[in-house]
Amino acid sequence: MISEREAAKYPFLNDAVTLVETLGLTLEDLMDPGHTKVLDRAERRVAQAIINGEATSELGDTITELLSFPVGNMFITAMGEQFLFRRYALSEAVRAQGLLKDETEERLAKIARLEFGWTLRLVDESLDGRLYRFELLFKDYLRNAAGFREPEWKIVNRLMREGYVLLTRREASRLLQEEIQRRIADLVSRRRQISLPGPLGAKVESLKKFFDENRSRLTGEDLPSELMTEAFPPCIRHAFEGLMAGKRLSHMERFGLTSFLINVGMDIDEIVNLFVSVTDFDEQFTRYQIEHIAGLRGSRTKYTPPTCSTFKTHSVCYNPERLCQHIKHPLSYYRIKVRDIQREQGPESGDEAPNTQAAK
Amino acid sequence: MAEQDWGSEQYVLEHFGGFYSTGAQHVEAPTEIKQREFGFLSFGGRTMFRHIGFEDTEELRRYLRNYSPAHSYFSAAYYQEPRAPMAEKGWIGADLVFDIDADHFDLPCQKTHDRWTCKTCGEAGKGHPPERCPGCGKATFAEENWLCESCLDAAKYEAQKLLDMLIQDFGFQPSELSVNFSGNRGYHVHVRSPLAKDLDQLARREVVDYILGIGIEAEYQGLTSRQVGGGSMLGRGGWRGRTIRALYDFVGKSTPEEIKALKLGRNTTRDLIEEKDEILSSLMNQHPSRIVRYIDKKSMEKLLDAAVDEQASAIDTVVTTDLRRLIRLPNTLHGKTGWLTQNVPIEDLPDYDPLTMAVAFNEGTEKVYIKRAPEINLQGEVYGPFEEETRELPLAVAMFLLCRKSARVVR
């Protein structure tokens, strides 16, 4: 059986879940003042996901640390924000990876095999000045690394033989992070959205408010939460309309349009649907690519759309307007145009513009 | 001039029918036939009959006997409901498939047997069409693509390199691989393995990049400017060994003139010539980073590109990453040649000659009028070239010309 401390470090492991189950805690139990610490820690987990995208480990009080994980999951499910499902999963996975990379090879291998079904062998090979400690079957490798953009993760650049890819300890734990993230994202998004009673519900409400305050920073900078297609610059409008008309977009148009839509706050699912409905793209693949651009995968950098000059070189720039002469970036066009339109719409909505900016 | 029934479709259809009346017995069902989708193109038909499913081999053979399709395909994928519309099929997994087609290569022989004609101004030339017509600058061409032993050998060579990588690098068992001559200009390789079956599209893309050597960087092939320890990589498996062996061969074999012809950096060119023995012995005995001081960055990229070109296998990128692809069914006829799509045991591949083995119509002769055709070597005999002439030819040759729509039957 798993120790309490181990379970607190890796609460998503099957053994840890079983351990929590044997405690048989009910929702009522959790609302008992004796569990305030658990609720507070769960709230902090979610808040850390929102602010930093990376939770810390608090192993001083292992039972609180352990119990706060399922409670945190519950909060996330109850908040019902698609965006947060993935961000929370990432935040928890990064936390776990920080601990994993210092585990012994044997411990890493055990988790990888038993929990995630990896076909993995321990080796001890020093090559190119690096110490390789594992050999992983290419299928398990690709499931986790195929989405990474950095060249060192491409299998052409890996040492591979007879189906096994050599990995250092740090690399193995990085790939495990992907597995963990997927598992947690599944965990929180599969469950039905619930409304929680009493102090639990109160925590969810305050977390929702906290997320709303940070939403613009995380998903769309200082832009309005409603998409304003009428404020799109000519290039984006052209690509967007082309897509709707079933035209094949060039690579640059697709990347430009996707990153633009992400940056003005369009929901990832909406973008996926948009692409899948008008093209014959494979949904899974499209989602993967879009999540990449949104910074939820791989290098975890969120891509901003290319500048006007890049758009010009790739003939994405289309019928530039007067306003285009004064800007260098399609997003600036959007920002200025949004403000203009809101101003035109009269004093009430005009008053809101400075507010949105102040919340930044 | 009106279309004069080039290809004598009815005649070819009847012969396909004759073939399948006995030949259908030799068509084997793919594994898990109930989970496969089938697709067929009929003569004269423009649309594919897709979403067809069979319960067993007999049902499939009956279909072939009844309809004598011009082209027969099955899905690399496994579905819960292969007959359902695409969105409702329930994808279970897919074989990993590779398509090698000499049509995508740049070969000297194509200059002798392929031609293009500009659809706008009628300008014509040999080989692959140019980017833009030298006559009028437009870019739409009619192409007449043929084939010969050289293209087929080139395709086979690529298939062999692919098999090496699948077995040595990916660790697939030879028994998990099957190789088919496509019935036209190339080969298909199917991997049926639990390791391949549920690879998603991104993973398959990575496999494609691996086979093509796309994205290889010197730094990750041990060619770093940082001097690191470790031994020679000449005998190493995977791309690491491949790139280093190709470099070794190149440095060892090239004459000073050949090295100069590459237009590498000035110092690099000098070192490759003057320090040749030193470089070779480093590659043989030490870590590849030892040779980086002789070769500047740009030159290294060029050398690596050349090494990759030689070692990679020229597969088609689209086929492998398409999770719902239909592929030709072995032992069926190819409607553009009248030859068989034919399974070739891996151990027989080196000696396999499709121009004798895959020919389906072996008996009799037919009188045909030929518009135009280059020389063709079939079953050890050379025929043609032909230009606006009537000839009585062995049925295999006549069928080939008819299937390519370059002749019609004269009765």
Ligand code: SF4
């Ligand atoms: S100038 Fe910039 S914003 Fe305007 S159309 Fe061109 S690329 Fe788009």
Ligand SMILES: [Zn+2]
């Ligand atoms: Zn022309």
Ligand SMILES: [Zn+2]
């Ligand atoms: Zn040829």
